[in-house]
Amino acid sequence: MILETDRLQIIPCTKETVQIAINQNYNNGPQIANYLEDLTKDSSLLYWGCWIVVRKSDDRVIGDIGFKGKPDENLAVEVGYGFLEEYWGKGYATEAVEALIMWAFNTSKVEKVKAETLKDNYGSIRVLEKLGMQRIDQTESMVNWKIDKKSYLK
Template sequence: MKLETQRLLVMPCTEKTMEIAIEQSYDNGPEVSFFLAELKEKPYLLYWGSWFVIRKIDGMIIGDIGFKGIPNEEKVVEIGYGILESYCNNGYATEALKVLIQWAFATSKVDKVIAETVHDNFGSIRVLEKLGMRRSSLTEKMINWEASI
């Protein structure tokens, strides 16, 4: 399965897509490796964890996005994302997250998507605002966001 935008492919992290990441020496932190280990024990997490963001023009993995687990009983799921620094400020995060959020709502398993950012992560704040997410609450360190059907 893959999601597609004008410029990007968004593909779930699997052993096969991880091989591509290894070939490209992709490293954006430990989340993808942690997810793959967890996926082996909990196959139902496929699609509810890490997804790779791949540029169509050159097949490069430029980041990873995804969910922090399956939707809860209230049909709420949390998203997270990271685009490699050299690809930031090109609209890739917004484009990839938009298609992933649309997919989540289309599953009928999700009524609300949430996210969080630190107060001074202005790039991430812009992404969430462009997606139409609303600030739902503030803590001392974080801004909490949500989008509903």
């Protein structure tokens, strides 16, 4: 399964698909390697972890996105994302997160999507605001967000 937007392909990470990122020397942190290790232990995590974001115009891996695990008992998942700095401010994160949220809500296993961001990460805050996520609380350093299926799909 590959999610497609106008400009992006969003590909779930597996041992096979991660080769795309490896071949391009993509390294944006340990989350992909950690997820692949967890996936070997529990195949039901497929789709509920890392996905690679590929720009269609040049087949370039520009970031990764995903969930921090399967839906919980409240049918909620947390989304996270990271993009290479040269691709910030171009709408790619918004486009990719929107596609992943829509996919999650269409699985019938998710009723709420959560996110968290540093309180001074204004780019990420803007992404979540554009997608209609609501601030639910804030600590000294983090802001927590959510959106529910009914609000999102109306």
